[in-house]
Amino acid sequence: MVGSLTWKSKWNIRLAVSVILAAMAGFPWVGGDYDVVLVSRVLCFAILALSLDLLWGYTGLLSFGHGAFFGIGAYSLGLTLKYLHFTGNAYVGVLVGTVGAVVIAVILGYFLFYGHVSGIYFGIITLALTTILFSIVNHPDAFYITGGQNGLYGTFLKPRYGIPGIWEYQRTLTSNLANYYTSMAGFIAAFVFCRYLVNSSFGKILRAIRNNEERLEYLGYNVANLKIVIFAVACGLAGFGGTLSVPIQFIGPTVFGLIFSTSAIIWVAVGGRGTLVGPAIGALVVTYVESWLSTQFSSLWVLFMGTFFILVIIFQPDGIMGLHRRAVGTRRLTAEAVNNSLLLSMVQDPKETGDVDSSLGNEKSQ
């Protein structure tokens, strides 16, 4: 589709991207302290939402516990900063968080995907993983390491940056501006990476897994391996997002909580599955509504969010991006195609549903 864009609309997109980038870069100079911290957090959440969307929106694998990998990243960096005070510990922590999430994903994925775990069981097992991590972090025996309910926030020392022995310096993690730009850089990198991924031939295969897994297998692809790869990529990305969130939010057992993983699903659903812009918008909108609701109605906001979520699922399954698409008038398969793939995996007899070839031709991500 990009190829058929006119010269004018190409420039419109470039203009829009530049405006958004400029707005993101300039925001801390305009917004108040509270908003800057909130948006930095949103940027980290958006990385999680993007990674969940790679899994769910693009590949059709819904994880109910994707927050677990965000939490693994966050705890990896947090614990590294708390216990290991060598120069460059922050970088190592980020690396450990990302790679750690990947390793766990590969191990889990090997068992699940070679066992042909279809849609919902995958979601439930990831959900169980989250609840188990929650109990581990919360366990009384782990209190001296993880801080239990109190979490890690404020317990770690200043990270040491620089090159060991040559150039070292220490900084606190409390500079809003530095945190904001770190999150922003991380988000942009994640977005560009995802965009590259979904537009590559691998991205096409992902959508083919979603649309018709059987056919892909008949064509000679090792679907289980492909699923492990995308699961690992998505989890690594989630872990990366988690590491970035360490300075800006409370790192406690709640990252392994159900509400957090559910929030991630809500961000993606509200923003629009199967698009890259959607999850980011979803994370922004929902987090803002949430912070507003929680000041107005204290704990009732979860109830509102749940209700809102049901309504979105029933009436607007393509989310905000679906509204936009309807307005713009481009035709694209997203939620519908995701469902088709699940239909296929659940109903015993494979039916002719999504057509891989035509959907490959029609789809092009943003």
Next chain:
Amino acid sequence: MEAALTQILNGLSFIAIFSLIGVGLAILLGMMGVINLAHGEFVMLGAYGVWLSGFVFHNFWIGLILAVVMVALFSLLIERTLIRPLYKRPLDTILATWGLGIVLRELAQVVFGKSDRMVEAPIPGFASVLGINYSAYRLFVIAMAIIVLSGVVIFFLKTDYGLRARAIIFNKEMASALGVNTERVNQLMFGMGAGLAALAGGLISPIYVDSPYMGLQWVVGAFFVVVIGGVGSIWGPIGGGVVMGGSQGIVEFFMSPVVAQIIILLVAIVVVRLRPKGLFAQR
């Protein structure tokens, strides 16, 4: 020896509860391809129904019956408003019932309060079994589950409705073509599954503390029951319940509940790897 026997009985009561919850979940998945993530909340509502009617009627049994009936009726309403519009979009049913679960949990927090509730056991004291003293109420739960599950099995294998339900599990299109009113049967089964969940919730309410979040632990366990047992026959979830409940009983005896959780997750993952269709699926 005595400790081992006690633990076997504990395992049996786990099996009883997991099977009751798992059956409803598996029926629904097998028949409608619908996954009800609010199933655990039906358990929770059953428990709170018993707790609530304790104040009104001062009688556990009336509360139990009322809870089952009310939850079953409520589930029919849910089937109408939430499941049926999304019938062509199974994934969205999962999400919608997930949302329903959130809403029910939060509503329960608002209505019943956040704190844990206790219900007094209607059958107090201990009974002597093979020389050991064991909670009489737990024995009753085991017996009750056996009776109810036998009823469900007989319903499935011997009655006309059961035949139709099995036909739908086997091949929905064909059943429909042969004149089975799939919508009606599905609805009935949804109600039945929810009723069984509520029964399980009511039965465990005196054993465990009841909280708005109690359904969640049970639903994850019940899903493992379904994963381990497989869908497609009535024996799957019961067999899964035996494996799940039994292993939970054994592991909790030796180790902490957290370790038990981890081991059960690992067992489920390995089972899924080795027998993707479940341990008790027909080959």
